[in-house]
Amino acid sequence: MKSEPEAAADAKPGRIRIPVSQIAVRGTKLDALYDPAMAPTRARILPIADLNREAIENAQAMATLIREEDGGPLRTFSGGLTHENGWHPSYKARRLLHWEGEAQLEYITAADLDHDVVHVGTECLRVEFPLDGAMVHYTVDVETVGPDGRRRAIEIKRDEKDLENQAYRLKLAYVREILRRCDIDFRIVLRSEIFASRQHRRNVEDFASRRFRSIELAPGKRFERYAAANETSTYGELAAAIEPTSQVQGRATVQALVARRRVVIDLTGPVRDTTPVRIVGLRKKTRAASRSSRRATPGNA
Numbered sequence: 001m002k003s004e005p006e007a008a009a010d011a012k013p014g015r016i017r018i019p020v021s022q023i024a025v026r027g028t029k030l031d032a033l034y035d036p037a038m039a040p041t042r043a044r045i046l047p048i049a050d051l052n053r054e055a056i057e058n059a060q061a062m063a064t065l066i067r068e069e070d071g072g073p074l075r076t077f078s079g080g081l082t083h084e085n086g087w088h089p090s091y092k093a094r095r096l097l098h099w100e101g102e103a104q105l106e107y108i109t110a111a112d113l114d115h116d117v118v119h120v121g122t123e124c125l126r127v128e129f130p131l132d133g134a135m136v137h138y139t140v141d142v143e144t145v146g147p148d149g150r151r152r153a154i155e156i157k158r159d160e161k162d163l164e165n166q167a168y169r170l171k172l173a174y175v176r177e178i179l180r181r182c183d184i185d186f187r188i189v190l191r192s193e194i195f196a197s198r199q200h201r202r203n204v205e206d207f208a209s210r211r212f213r214s215i216e217l218a219p220g221k222r223f224e225r226y227a228a229a230n231e232t233s234t235y236g237e238l239a240a241a242i243e244p245t246s247q248v249q250g251r252a253t254v255q256a257l258v259a260r261r262r263v264v265i266d267l268t269g270p271v272r273d274t275t276p277v278r279i280v281g282l283r284k285k286t287r288a289a290s291r292s293s294r295r296a297t298p299g300n301a
Helices: 004-010 020-026 053-058 102-111 166-181 198-208 217-229 235-242 247-259 287-293
Strands: 064-066 085-090 095-100 119-122 126-131 134-139 142-145 151-157 185-190 232-234 263-265 276-279
Touching (some): 102 198, 151 166, 198 247, 217 247, 235 247, 235 276
Antiparallel strands (some): 263 276
């Protein structure tokens, strides 16, 4: 764990922070297939049902994207694996998410509290494409949708050793370029990058345990009145405003509001009553986010 001087030095303006995973894959030449002439656009994704015979004959599909109609996981193993696997009740997904490996579970748990994530899914997007004369299948570990409707596909790895296979790295390079052309971000995340420290992990687990907490009418109204008058506050002050007679209940409600994207708080360090929070007002759903959260249709890219 970093000392306070080291952490302060890393936070200085102008200092560049590069995720370890991006260093690990830099030598894999994931950009080798990058074609600047192919601009990213979601218009490349054409639902199969909308393709007529003439369009099929005059077009060359570079890949096929596959989703479940309800947006759920494509892979739903329930046991019989050599590694950890199970189901995670996600607030932002509004459903159970299947996970394989502790790293994936940790990532989707953190995503439920990430203000920049509106929706999260696991194993919900598959890419099929020809490579060296054979059809290759790749299923995304995690897919997130941001407030602006932008999608991001995440490949989660335990460490750099999981990226040593050259054939697998080439496969990822193809996937990255296919998704880029479809205007979908793609990145690799190592387990060590999910949490900044043990404190960060404990905070996420603590707040995540309250993500489904029911907020009753009275404390909900008190929060809305406080939010109308204050854009910033502290963890303790907001908890007291919501539940004047019980600080414990107030903190639990604040934690639930973090999952609901109404409160923003830094969980990377110690969370105290003096920890600053930002209160987010109710906003109408943007058109971009509305379109991206709708049920996806399988199609060709």
